Amino acid sequence: MTASFDLFADSPEEQRVALGPQAVVLRQKASPLAAELVARIEDVLQHSPLYQMATPGGKPLSVRTTSCGTHGWSSDPTGYSYVRHHPLTDQAWPEIPAAWSALATEAAQEAGFAQFAPDTCLINQYGLDSKMALHQDRSEQDLRQPVVSISLGMSALFLWGGMQRSDKPAHVLLHHGDMVVWGGVDRLRFHGIKHLTGAPHPQLGAMRYNLTLRRAR
Template identity: 45%
Template sequence: MQEDLFDNSTNPPILAIGKQSFVLKQFADAVVEEVITELRQLVKQAPFRQLQTPGGQQMSVQTTCCGSWGWHSDRKGYRYVDVDPVTQRAWPAMPVVFAKLAQQAAVAAGFAGFSADSCLINRYLPGTKMGLHRDQDERDFSAPIVSVSLGLPATFLWGGLERKSSPQRIILQHGDVVVWGGADRLRYHGVMPLADGHHPRLGRQRVNLTFRKAGD
């Protein structure tokens, strides 16, 4: 596994896992309590749900979204929608602390000017996983992806530009942030089945916030 500390003056450290992809260890720690508070209010407006793949299978993760656009999947395919199909209302507005965290993480990884308009929120319970995939439903790939981990630790699979590439395995802890873009924007990634455990703030679950620029 490639994990090169490219700036040993940074505390907490930033680890390079590719040409333009980084793990920002504990980057969210300073605002994590505010993030959790906002998250709990958000899911009251747009509850978690299990989506269906275009092939008809039910995803194991539970999802919801906030921002101008929400990611959705059903028999019609993968896409972004501006109205929550469950509530038939606009997605909840992205909390200010969410947007600032995503922007600051992007800057720390070398991507200035990032302004997320969508946050996909995935909830993992023990045994839940995410197969290798790449984020390719956005209209423009010039913006990076910013991914924030909360709750139980997870093994992140970081693959190559082809699905057949053997992925690295990277342990992500509560408060870690992964940022990738540029040459690495379309790399495959996933999550191994979540091991059981108990997190002092979130219990037997992991929650992942994935910030994207989905619209124009």
């Protein structure tokens, strides 16, 4: 079931936007918390450098990616999977910053998913030319566990689709500090990012980071 209209997040007082029975956008009022989240990105990237992945068919992704947690999401010629080591450094992924996992657990709770304990966080860095085609998150072992996505930096146009790739997606503008949580009947909804929009971010410049916290195992 796809929304028949576009959702535009232009009212700052709006805290929650329902995307489905078990999917919601949570917007933070102020951003001291978001600033703290941003500060931890630098820590993680220092030990876990961004790199460019490609689809199993060999098409490069337009985002740069890295991970933290016990597992990291990976795409390579053999398919999508979770791996325990950074493919370039061969080192174990750094720990998920406590501020990130605590916030993800809290957001999941808010969305109706109790005791969410992420073991992986995918970090996607978007530039002005980056986008993400419609896809499903389905490499996780237990699909009863939700997905928590945190937006930082420039705003972006989020595509919220249906259970089939051809379903027409709703458009949702995501801003710095916004979180999207989805699970249950909405867990396999197709989603993507059309493009960045608005002004460069004061701290991050013409960049957006998306933190996707999941339970891989």
